[in-house]
Amino acid sequence: MTSHILIIQGHPDAAGNHYGHALAQAYREGALEGGHPVEILTVAELDFPILRTQAEWNRGELTPDIQKAQAAITRADHLVLIYPLWLGSMPALLKGFLEQTLRPGFAVGHQDKSGLYAKQLKGKSARIVVTMGMPAFIYRWFFRAHSLKSLERNILKFCGIRPIRESLIGMVEGSAAHREKWLAKMRKLGRSGL
Known part of the structure; x- marks a missing residue:
């Protein structure tokens, strides 16, 4: 079964010469080999402001780039988020993008009288790929x-996205063999659409 895949490249440097970009390309190649339609959304190339108030989040204007991003998410069955771990979390630009994109009316329904939001992205799955300098088991344990x-529970699942799978890639500045192993794994995951 084929899935329409959207790769969200979350590295804030648009130069495109980082390991995360190579991982995205490897996943894309594998997905195309597996017959999956693939789109890549490069957050660093998008134009959007940072949200500063609850009113902006609830009803603020969407830039053309955010409208295109929402359309790409709507088309996708499977999202692949790739980003480096910076100061223990995702880069601020990626967080700002998620705040702009996953708003009420799109990712969640507007708050009802009980204070709950309807999950409007049900039926989509995700893979989160995080690169880091430390060993991945240290970050995890x-x-x-x-x-x-927090990304899984408070953002993706909040919108209804599940299942969510993870690939934590530590020691990215280590050996070339280690990096090649992960590129091969990304191609394999892309082929299977996972």
Whole structure:
């Protein structure tokens, strides 16, 4: 079964020469080999302001780039978010993009009288790919992957996206063999659409 895949490249440097960009390209190549339609959304190339008030989040104007991003998310069955771990979390630009994009009326229904939001992105799945300099097991076990859990629970699941799978890639500045192993794994995951 084929899935329409949207790769969200969350590295804030638009130069495109980082390991995360290579991981996105490997996933894309695998997905195309597997017969999956693929789009790539590069957050660093998008134009949008940072939200500063609840009113902006609830009903603020959408830039053309955010409208296009929402349309790409709507088309997708599976989202792949790729970003480097910065100061223990996702880069601020990616967080700002998610705040702009996953708003009431699109990702969640407007708050009802009980204070709940309807999950409007049900039926979509996701993979989160996080690169880091430290060993991944230290991030997962010592730091308890706090920012990853927040992204999963408080953002993606809040919108109805599930299942959510993870690929934590540590020691990215280590050996070339280690990086090649992960590129091969991304191609394999792309082929299967996971």
